[in-house]
Amino acid sequence: MYKTEYDAIVVGAGPNGLAAAITLREAGLSVLIVEARSTIGGGMRSAELTLPGFVHDVCSAVHPMAVLSPFFKTLPLKDFGLEMIQPEYAAAHPFDDGKAAILYESVTQTAGGLGSDEKVYLNLMQPLLANLPGLLPDLLGPLRWPKHPIDLVEFGLKALPSATWTGKFFKTKEARGLWAGMAAHAIQPLQNTATSAFGIMLMAGAHLAGWPIPKGGSQSIANALASYFLSIGGEIQTDFEVKSLDELPDSKAVLLDVTPKQLLSIAGARLSASYRKRLEKYRQGMGVFKIDWALKEPIPFTAEACKKAGTVHLGNTFEEIAHGEKSIHYGKHVDKPFVLLAQQSLFDLGRVPAGKQSAWAYCHVPNGSEKDMTAIIENQVERFAPGFRDIIIEKHTMNTVQMEAYNPNYIGGDINGGIQDIFQLYSRPTLQISPYRTSAEGIYLCSSSTPPGGGVHGMCGHHAARQVLKDVFKLNSIRSERVK
Secondary structure (H helix, E strand, O other), rough: OOOOOEEEEEEEHHHHHHHHHHHHHHHOOOOOOOOOOOOOHHHHHHOOOOOOOOOOOOOOOOHHHHHHHOOHHOOOEEEEEEEOEOOOEEEEEEOOOOOOOEEEOHHHHHHHOHHHHHHHHHHHHHHHHHHHHHHHHHOOOOOOOOHHHOOOOOOOHHHOHHHHHHHHOOHHHHHHHHHHHHHHOOOOOOOOOOHHHHHHHHHHHHHOOOEEEEEOOOOHHHHHHHHHHHHHHOEEOOOOOOOOOHHHHHHEEEEEEOOOOHHHHHHHHHHHHHHHHHHHOOOOOEEEEOOOOOOOOOOOOHHHHHEEEEEEEEEHHHHHHHHHHHHOOOOOOOOOEEEEEEOHOOOOOOOOOOOEEEEEEEEEEEEOOOOOOOOHHHHHHHHOOOOOOHHHHEEEOHHHHHHHOOOOOOOOOOOOOOOOOOOOOOOOOOOOOOEEOOOOOEEEEEOOOOOOOOOOOOOHHHHHHHHHHHOOOOOOOOHHHHOO
């Protein structure tokens, strides 16, 4: 049973809640995490969603940002059971003609597969790769004076344009399609300013550290983080749903791994009227419709490269993907949506019974959509892998309403904690000196609704905790001083 008083309490045990709690505990504070569900993890949970013996990732699946995270790199997660597996290819992007573009770990190998766009790709990526590791602490954090301003300007010149603008420099369908698939992870129209940043970060991530999957499922990341937190004296209480801050034990600080909508519900009475009004204006992004399949055998992709890739982007041409993302953003469903598909069991056989396989996929839909996209998604897979339907044993689907019911942070199925366009990239949830502070003393936000936004990297929680250490405890963190 938890005590009656702590230095800090963290509400929510997703990647950011866990990161915040670890940062605080490493600084010597007494810290309690409370989690509404019976299992920790937030977007990192895994479960037997279809049939016994088939372990599926409920939300996040492939984790380039987890291995790039400056904070996670400081943690001994391998000592607590985390093992990352690198697929043979990071990602593949098939086309209707049976060919595919491939994102390799090697930047030169990737460029070499793009025909006449080889030099264009190298000119885009190579100058960034040497500087990106040093820039990550600034890119994955709040706005502040950077350590490497010149390098950051160089990055910004390539990252701030829209993906549509950057795509004009590519001429081949292979390069344009591959680029569109990467940029579509922004979950917004490719015409939006700064959507190039998403494509660049994901491609650079592959070239720096691959696109790995955690052995045993994404739950393994959560378990390793929690095990380390417990080993250094932290406490976790599950099955503790917080509807009001009055339900919590006494503490000097509370950090909430929740969205602005939930913050208003849980702590609204303690917030100023002006701050509440600003939170109410916070905008959500598109939702997702997700499917998990139990399969008889590997997916029979026409393009051989897709059979060796951990992630497959199904969307054909740049034009098709751009049209779909724009239409969905404005509330329309499309018959050929961009589908993100992962086939973790090809590289992690322990997730499935002997001789079987599984797959994970989702497409973007209008926020709050209840439309069943099962047939449409399966049509897209069948388009590039004829015979796919014949190998399906069982399936499990989640629409946006079900996604939000599973994880309340996914408002309307929005898995990024709010749209990450130029107006909510670093000014999330509101524009202020510290985005982690609320208007109430001792109450902080540490979710993906703060910079740097969505993804399994823990940096939102880490930076929020550093703010708490400075504001409330007049401390700089001890071990995490290495991550500024």
